[in-house]
Each structure stands twice: as C-alpha cells, then as structure tokens.
Amino acid sequence: MTLEVDIRVSRGDFSLSVKSELEGSGILGVYGPSGSGKTSLLRSIAGLEKNVSGSIIFAGEHWLDTQAGVFVPAHRRAVGFVFQDARLFPFTDVAGNLDFADSRSRDAHSSITRERVIEALDLSPLLHRGVAGLSGGERQRVAMGRVLLSRPAVLLMDEPLSALDQQRKTQLLPYISRLAGEFGLPVVYVSHQLDELAAIANTLLVLDAGDVIAQDSISTVLQRLDISVFDRHNAAVSVFDGEVLVQNHRLKTTMLGMGEQRLTVPQVQAEVGARLRLQFAAKDIALAMAMPESISIRNRFPGHVMEVQEDSESAYADVLVDIGAGVLRARITREALQSLGIEPQCSIIALVKSVSIEEALPLA
Amino acid sequence: MIDWSPVFLSLHLALVSTVVLFLVGTPLAWWLARSRSRFRPITEAIVALPLVLPPTVLGFYLLILLNPQSAIGGLWVTVTGGSLTFSFSGLVVASVLYSLPFMVQPLQTAFSGVSSALLEAGATLGASPADCFRHVVVPMSRRGFLAAGVLSFAHTLGEFGVVLMIGGNIPGETRVLSIAIYEHVETLDYASAHTLAAGLLFFSFLVLLVVYASNRRSLYDHGDAA
Numbered sequence: 001m002t003l004e005v006d007i008r009v010s011r012g013d014f015s016l017s018v019k020s021e022l023e024g025s026g027i028l029g030v031y032g033p034s035g036s037g038k039t040s041l042l043r044s045i046a047g048l049e050k051n052v053s054g055s056i057i058f059a060g061e062h063w064l065d066t067q068a069g070v071f072v073p074a075h076r077r078a079v080g081f082v083f084q085d086a087r088l089f090p091f092t093d094v095a096g097n098l099d100f101a102d103s104r105s106r107d108a109h110s111s112i113t114r115e116r117v118i119e120a121l122d123l124s125p126l127l128h129r130g131v132a133g134l135s136g137g138e139r140q141r142v143a144m145g146r147v148l149l150s151r152p153a154v155l156l157m158d159e160p161l162s163a164l165d166q167q168r169k170t171q172l173l174p175y176i177s178r179l180a181g182e183f184g185l186p187v188v189y190v191s192h193q194l195d196e197l198a199a200i201a202n203t204l205l206v207l208d209a210g211d212v213i214a215q216d217s218i219s220t221v222l223q224r225l226d227i228s229v230f231d232r233h234n235a236a237v238s239v240f241d242g243e244v245l246v247q248n249h250r251l252k253t254t255m256l257g258m259g260e261q262r263l264t265v266p267q268v269q270a271e272v273g274a275r276l277r278l279q280f281a282a283k284d285i286a287l288a289m290a291m292p293e294s295i296s297i298r299n300r301f302p303g304h305v306m307e308v309q310e311d312s313e314s315a316y317a318d319v320l321v322d323i324g325a326g327v328l329r330a331r332i333t334r335e336a337l338q339s340l341g342i343e344p345q346c347s348i349i350a351l352v353k354s355v356s357i358e359e360a361l362p363l364a
Numbered sequence: 365m366i367d368w369s370p371v372f373l374s375l376h377l378a379l380v381s382t383v384v385l386f387l388v389g390t391p392l393a394w395w396l397a398r399s400r401s402r403f404r405p406i407t408e409a410i411v412a413l414p415l416v417l418p419p420t421v422l423g424f425y426l427l428i429l430l431n432p433q434s435a436i437g438g439l440w441v442t443v444t445g446g447s448l449t450f451s452f453s454g455l456v457v458a459s460v461l462y463s464l465p466f467m468v469q470p471l472q473t474a475f476s477g478v479s480s481a482l483l484e485a486g487a488t489l490g491a492s493p494a495d496c497f498r499h500v501v502v503p504m505s506r507r508g509f510l511a512a513g514v515l516s517f518a519h520t521l522g523e524f525g526v527v528l529m530i531g532g533n534i535p536g537e538t539r540v541l542s543i544a545i546y547e548h549v550e551t552l553d554y555a556s557a558h559t560l561a562a563g564l565l566f567f568s569f570l571v572l573l574v575v576y577a578s579n580r581r582s583l584y585d586h587g588d589a590a
Contacts (some may be wrong), residue, residue: 047487048488049483060539073492074484074487074488075488075489075490075491075492075495075496079488080488080489081485083485085482087481087482087484087485089485089503090504091503091506092503092506100486100489101489101490104489104490105490146489147488150488214498289522350406
C-alpha cells in the first residue's frame with residue numbers, strides 16, 4: 001500500500017494538517033488524544049469529509065486533488081471503514097448485512113471469500129440473528145466481516161473498540177491482527193488508547209493538535225522521549241516480539257523468550273513456539289542498581305541505561321534501558337533517579353511487574 | 365338499481381393519483397428531508413397548503429389555471445387534444461395537488477429518521493447514492509411508504525370540493541363517489557346514498573386500521589426473543 005496524504009481540514013476553530021506517506025503492509029496505528037484530528041484524517045481518506053483540501057493518492061489513483069478539481073466520492077474509493085458505532089443495517093439480519101457488502105464487492109478476484117470471513121470472525125452462530133439483539137463485541141465482528149466482503153484495498157478503522165469494556169476489547173484485538181495477516185489487507189487503525197495500538201500496530205503515526213509529530217516503526221516511536229502526549233496520558237509503553245518456550249501446567253505459568261531474555265508469566269493460552277507481542281507499561285517497570293535477592297518480581301532484565309529525561313513539570317523521569325532484546329521504557333520518580341544516580345551508560349536491572357500479551361503480527 | 369360506476373371511477377382515480385404521487389412525492393420528500401436550502405420553508409408551506417385551504421379555493425384556482433383558454437390548459441389541449449377541466453385527466457392533476465401533503469409529510473418524516481451514519485456506511489461499502497436510497501433508505505422507511513400510500517389513496521377517494529369545482533358531474537368521467545352521494549341526497553334517494561356512504565366509511569376505517577396496526581408492530585423485528 002502507498003497512500004500519499006497531503007491534506008488540510010478546517011472546521012470552526014479546529015484545523016488538521018497532515019502531509020504523510022502511509023506505506024507498507026500490516027497495521028498502521030494512528031495515535032492522538034481526543035480532538036487531535038484522527039477521525040478527520042480517516043474520514044478524509046474515505047471521502048466522507050467534505051471540508052477537505054489538498055491531495056490524496058492511493059496506489060497511483062487520485063482520490064482527491066483540490067487543484068485539479070478531483071473528488072472521488074466515497075463509494076468509488078476502494079476503502080473499507082469500520083466505525084466506532086458498528087452502523088449495521090437494522091432492517092435485515094446479520095447475513096443480510098454481509099450480503100449487502102458481498103453483492104457490491106470491489107474486487108472479483110479477491111481471495112477473500114464469504115466462508116473465510118465467517119470462519120475468521122466466528123460469525124456462523126450469528127448469521128440468522130437480528131442486529132438489535134447483538135452485543136457490542138458481536139456487532140463489531142459483524143461490521144468487520146461486512147467490510148471485508150466489500151473487498152476493499154485498504155481498511156480504515158475508527159476506534160472500533162472504544163465502546164467496549166476491557167474484556168471484550170481483549171477478545172477482539174486478535175481478530176483485528178488476523179484481518180491484516182490472513183487477508184493481507186493494509187489497515188489504518190485510529191485510537192486514543194496507546195496500549196491498544198501497541199498490541200497490534202506495526203507502524204505508528206502520532207497526531208497532536210492537528211499535526212503529525214512522529215511516524216515510524218512502532219518500537220522506534222514508542223522509544224521517543226520527546227513525544228510528550230505519551231506521558232501526558234501516562235500511556236508510555238514498550239513492545240517486544242516474544243515466543244512461547246515452556247508451558248508449566250503445574251504452576252500455571254508460561255516461560256517466554258524475548259531474544260536472549262527469559263520471562264515467566266501467568267499461563268498464556270498458546271502453543272509452544274507461538275509468536276506473541278509483549279507489551280510493558282513504562283509505569284510498571286522498576287529499576288535497581290544491583291540484582292535484588294529475595295523479591296517476588298521474577299522478571300529481571302540486566303541492561304544499561306541509554307537515555308534519561310527528567311520531566312521538570314512533574315515528579316517523573318523517563319529512562320530507556322537497553323536489555324539486549326530491545327529497548328525498555330521505564331517511568332520512575334525524579335527523586336529515585338537522582339538518589340540512585342541513574343545516568344546514561346550505567347548498568348542497571350529492569351524489574352517488570354506486569355506484561356500484557358497479544359496475538360499480533362511480528363514487529364519486524 | 366344502484367349505479368356502481370362512481371365507485372369504480374373513484375378507485376381508478378385514487379389509484380392513478382397515488383402512483384403519480386409516489387413518483388412526484390418521493391424525490392420532493394427526500395429533498396425536504398435532507399436539504400438545508402433557503403427555499404425549503406417556502407416549499408414546505410406550499411406543499412401543506414391543501415391541508416388548510418377550503419377545497420373550493422383550490423378548485424377555483426385550478427379551474428382558472430387549467431381551462432382551455434389559459435396557458436397551461438391551452439397547451440394541454442394542443443398536445444393531447446383533450447381538456448383538463450371537466451375531464452378525468454384534470455381530476456388526476458387536481459387530486460395530486462390536493463393529496464400532496466398526505467404523500468410528502470409521512471415520507472419526509474420517515475426520511476428524516478434515516479441517520480446519515482447509515483448512508484455513510486452504505487457509501488463506504490460501495491453503494492452509490494441511488495443504490496443507497498433504494499437499498500438503505502427505502503427499507504428503513506417502509507412504514508412511511510405504507511402510511512403515505514394508504515393516506516393518499518384514501519384521501520383522494522373521499523375528495524369532493526375540488527372535484528366539484530374542476531370536474532363537475534359527468535357520469536363515467538368525473539362523477540366520483542362523493543359527488544354521487546351528494547346527488548343521491550339531493551334527489552332524496554337516501555337508500556343509495558346510504559349504501560355508498562357506509563361503504564366509504566367502512567373502507568376508510570379499514571385503511572386507517574391497517575396503518576395504525578402496522579405502526580404498532582415493529583417492521584425491524586427479526587425474532588431474537590432473548
């Protein structure tokens with residue numbers, strides 16, 4: 001996918017200006033706080049935003065070119081859009097919603113078949129149910145299935161999980177990774193929840209107050225200490241690829257490999273050898289100058305400090321620690337930083353209090 | 365012996381008028397429901413006029429507008445060879461105007477209730493605006509279409525004043541049900557008047573019952589008692 005976007009949207013006192021080349025396959029995450037212009041960006045790409053000027057070029061096709069007077073209407077752009085509120089058609093059942101998209105398919109040679117979609121999203125028990133009786137999570141699964149059957153060239157998702165509770169969210173995330181992986185569809189996924197994006201995205205674009213302030217591979221962007229929105233929302237995380245090494249059924253734990261590092265976590269339902277995405281919240285990392293003995297935290301990674309940044313506006317400091325398998329981001333108090341004398345190059349032990357684990361596309 | 369031809373004439377007139385009203389009223393109602401044009405209020409007022417005007421006023425102006433000496437009436441004579449006044453075609457024109465609010469208002473209400481969110485969903489699934497109208501708006505507005513059709517039909521069936529002004533009382537051409545009842549009463553033939561009047565009363569009641577009964581039952585109910 002290459003999607004060249006150079007647009008301005010202005011409405012009242014809000015203005016968005018994005019100039020960016022959205023490239024590659026997999027999931028492109030778009031992060032920004034509420035009101036940063038994420039949804040306007042997505043709606044502009046889909047052709048739903050009318051107050052937009054500039055140009056949008058998808059795979060050489062001009063969808064928008066204000067100077068040449070080109071505005072391709074939404075129904076002629078090969079995009080699929082998953083809305084925050086599923087927007088299923090209430091006058092028909094689940095199968096009818098799928099048919100609506102299937103009969104308007106954009107690509108007759110697509111490898112996406114009705115059977116594969118129903119299987120991938122576990123839709124068969126829902127097919128003959130009315131839309132009104134579905135739960136929030138079921139609705140979004142149907143909405144995703146419907147969008148896939150219109151055989152889009154790119155999938156745009158606008159906070160599809162924000163209306164769901166944490167448990168449903170966790171259940172749905174793997175489905176989204178599967179769409180991108182199994183059907184080879186590029187996905188642009190918008191969210192104001194960094195942990196959601198860290199769980200599934202391969203590339204991350206950060207919007208703040210209508211401007212693009214970062215765009216790179218997700219692990220690179222997450223290591224940037226200059227992006228203040230992460231800290232403002234206490235959301236900073238780091239991500240790693242992990243592999244299931246040993247399942248200990250007696251103690252109900254799983255040992256995961258992360259490069260040369262090993263970590264033990266409460267049991268994960270996955271086969272030995274399965275590749276998973278590991279996510280560490282910066283506020284759940286503690287730092288020690290020497291390996292602590294007799295401590296309940298079992299996951300301890302020796303490494304050395306790469307970068308330190310004190311946030312003079314708050315009590316906290318951000319520290320990047322190279323642990324061999326990658327870079328871990330920790331957020332500790334400035335008081336601790338100063339009294340321990342933590343500074344670049346010093347050796348350190350990172351203690352991990354918790355990790356969240358998702359089925360996701362590999363980072364690299 | 366009662367003459368049934370006014371009944372058939374009325375049914376014929378109501379049917380033709382309702383079909384024409386669907387064709388004229390649907391785009392008009394859609395425009396009224398979606399447009400933010402400054403001409404919208406004035407259009408709405410014109411459409412609603414027949415609700416408040418005495419039918420004789422409407423009939424009087426139509427008589428002036430459509431008679432063969434007028435521009436429109438004259439043009440009609442040149443093109444079709446027939447007259448728009450005191451003829452069946454003239455009654456259709458009059459009925460369409462007279463029943464317009466009964467078609468447009470239920471449709472406009474139904475169309476306003478279709479959220480643009482669903483139209484956006486349709487568009488991103490590859491449906492053109494016309495396709496969206498046919499396959500999203502129409503099924504979302506089924507009750508509106510039913511109400512509009514039934515009310516327009518029943519309202520046309522019972523019209524009197526406009527017909528009297530522009531159509532007169534020509535058997536088989538313009539003598540509709542209500543005119544026939546009026547004439548039976550004038551000639552003190554109460555038995556015939558009773559038969560026709562009671563028939564119309566019963567039919568109108570039935571029609572309204574259908575509309576209200578269908579409003580009670582959700583058309584989007586697809587089971588799922590759970």
